[in-house]
Amino acid sequence: MRSLLIALLVIAFKVGFSQEVKKDTIPPPLTDSLKLAEVIPVNEDSVLRIVNLIPYFTLQVDSVLLYDLQINKPSENYFWYLKNAPIGVKVDKNSGLLYFRADRTFFKSGKLKYDIPYKVDLGVQNLRDAKERFESTFTILFYNTEVIVSKLKPTIGSVLFLEEGDSIRFRVQCEEGSFPIEQINIVTNEPISKFKPVSKCNDEFAWMIPYDFIRDNDTARQKTLLLQFIGVDKFQNKDTASVKLIIKPGINFPLKMLEHKQVSDDLKKYITNLKLTFYVLSKTIKTTKTTRTGFDISSSTTAMFGTILSTTGASVAAKNTGKVLPSIGLTLVPVKEAVAPNRVQEQNTASQIRATIKRLDFMLTENALIGDRDLDILAKAKKMRDELKQSQLQLVDLPMVEFDQRYSQQDAEKYFNNPKVNKKYKLKVN
Numbered sequence: 001m002r003s004l005l006i007a008l009l010v011i012a013f014k015v016g017f018s019q020e021v022k023k024d025t026i027p028p029p030l031t032d033s034l035k036l037a038e039v040i041p042v043n044e045d046s047v048l049r050i051v052n053l054i055p056y057f058t059l060q061v062d063s064v065l066l067y068d069l070q071i072n073k074p075s076e077n078y079f080w081y082l083k084n085a086p087i088g089v090k091v092d093k094n095s096g097l098l099y100f101r102a103d104r105t106f107f108k109s110g111k112l113k114y115d116i117p118y119k120v121d122l123g124v125q126n127l128r129d130a131k132e133r134f135e136s137t138f139t140i141l142f143y144n145t146e147v148i149v150s151k152l153k154p155t156i157g158s159v160l161f162l163e164e165g166d167s168i169r170f171r172v173q174c175e176e177g178s179f180p181i182e183q184i185n186i187v188t189n190e191p192i193s194k195f196k197p198v199s200k201c202n203d204e205f206a207w208m209i210p211y212d213f214i215r216d217n218d219t220a221r222q223k224t225l226l227l228q229f230i231g232v233d234k235f236q237n238k239d240t241a242s243v244k245l246i247i248k249p250g251i252n253f254p255l256k257m258l259e260h261k262q263v264s265d266d267l268k269k270y271i272t273n274l275k276l277t278f279y280v281l282s283k284t285i286k287t288t289k290t291t292r293t294g295f296d297i298s299s300s301t302t303a304m305f306g307t308i309l310s311t312t313g314a315s316v317a318a319k320n321t322g323k324v325l326p327s328i329g330l331t332l333v334p335v336k337e338a339v340a341p342n343r344v345q346e347q348n349t350a351s352q353i354r355a356t357i358k359r360l361d362f363m364l365t366e367n368a369l370i371g372d373r374d375l376d377i378l379a380k381a382k383k384m385r386d387e388l389k390q391s392q393l394q395l396v397d398l399p400m401v402e403f404d405q406r407y408s409q410q411d412a413e414k415y416f417n418n419p420k421v422n423k424k425y426k427l428k429v430n
Contacts, residue, residue, distance in 0.1 A: 048134045057140040059102045069096035083121035087111050117141045148177030152231045152241035164250030167208045172229050174201035181231040189226045211252040222248045260381045267388050271360050278353045279412035354425050356391050363387045
């Protein structure tokens with residue numbers, strides 16, 4: 001067996017050696033008989049271009065962009081520049097290194113925004129030949145994995161003190177976050193009407209507070225109206241801004257001025273009727289007084305004349321007549337009381353009417369309005385109304401002379417302001 005293996009090795013060695021010798025003995029082929037590959041001449045690139053420009057960059061917030069731009073020519077003879085670049089995007093004018101750090105402060109300040117593509121103009125130019133230059137564009141977009149909810153910011157304070165009749169007007173602005181607010185709704189704790197609604201950012205809210213906002217049966221003397229503006233983006237992220245209006249009762253000056261005028265007119269009319277009544281009553285008292293004075297003079301004259309005749313009469317008939325005349329004078333006294341009784345009550349009533357007229361004239365003057373927006377209009381109208389009611393109650397039994405063809409208001413006014421009448425009814429202090 002061993003001898004067989006040795007024989008096989010010897011045979012293999014001989015065969016290999018014979019092949020190697022045979023290879024060396026083969027003559028090399030002639031080059032003329034081979035077909036060589038055709039050499040194509042390559043011209044140097046003469047058109048300037050950027051060989052590695054990426055048309056679209058996407059960056060996350062707080063990330064850094066470093067990108068080495070290259071051209072097809074020696075870079076030491078060219079410089080780089082940018083146009084319309086967003087804040088922070090820079091390029092090294094010598095090396096073409098594009099650099100940007102997406103700092104979060106740029107987005108918080110509103111200088112940059114998420115999910116908005118910014119188109120940037122990029123160019124490279126030969127330092128020696130201004131005509132040799134190449135310009136292109138690329139887009140850069142910033143995104144943020146953290147969702148920042150947009151905020152609503154009304155251009156007014158959070159708490160306001162107002163009155164009925166006041167107008168309020170302000171805008172609702174937006175501080176945009178990851179996604180812009182698409183719709184704004186208003187929610188209030190009290191029903192309101194006739195207001196200018198807010199539906200999108202920078203819309204204006206306007207409302208005039210009606211005078212019946214606080215009703216008469218409300219126990220509270222003021223109301224709190226809470227306005228809630230709810231903004232929603234496309235992903236239903238919400239933000240709420242609240243404005244609290246503390247509303248106090250106000251004065252409806254147009255309506256209250258009409259009420260004040262009506263009370264003043266009623267008071268003037270009542271004063272006019274009182275003056276006319278005073279005029280008629282005073283005239284009646286004066287006529288009665290004249291009649292009683294006539295009876296007194298007649299009675300005294302008759303008695304005195306009878307006394308003279310009874311003492312100095314020449315004849316018996318004259319003396320007898322003189323004795324009768326005093327009796328006639330005494331008889332005129334009951335006749336006077338029957339024909340023209342003393343009007344003490346009427347005199348007191350006339351004095352009371354005159355005092356009431358003076359008081360009402362003073363109240364009318366004292367409670368006159370000062371301007372179109374007198375803050376005391378409610379109190380003044382109430383005083384005149386109360387004074388008028390009190391005077392009507394005091395003179396409830398007085399028959400008012402409102403119209404009589406025999407008398408006129410001018411005569412009553414003239415008579416009331418007559419100095420003799422004033423002296424007659426003037427109070428005297430001893």
